[in-house]
Amino acid sequence: MERVTGEAETATLIEFPRSPPSRQSVVAFDRRELSEILNVYGRMVAAGEWRDYAIDMLKDQAVFSIFRRTSEMPLYRIEKNPKLARRQGAFSVVAAGGLVMKRGHDLGQVLRVFDRQLKLV
Template structure:
């Protein structure tokens, strides 16, 4: 009798690599220094990792950078979304980070 493995059991949480997280944190730090963002959260789930960005600590995230990978042999996909829609999809995290420059910025006065 052959034993069929359950693909959901063999899947593990997905994490950002050190270099991916370094790029994300560099962009995040610049916006914190500008007073636009205040807090972040990291979540590692089966098949995805998320970096959530908050304007205020006790709110829903303003943006989420999500890394998704269905199979370990596939390239991961990075998705930037706000609380309503997908803003950008790319195979490299730097492309998603560069999309922040196209978004409206908070003007302090």
């Protein structure tokens, strides 16, 4: 702190940090990805299969969880994990029991796993 003295007044200068503290980066779905997911979600809600969803944006992955009822465990999880992007693909659909139903680099291709279910209903 530095004191500045004027003729009649005294002012105290306080230095503020130059940049805000850095926030932890999180993985999130971008607008196009979220649009694709919500398109499939909307069709399944219209078919009466799904009723609720939740989105979690974590440090290492983003998860879109799909529920039949709000109080239950998720039926499916659509996950985006950038660490797997060069290997198996960043996107995957995981069933309630932990079974990976489909995994790949293209979200549209991965979400096609739900198209088969729409035909069966």
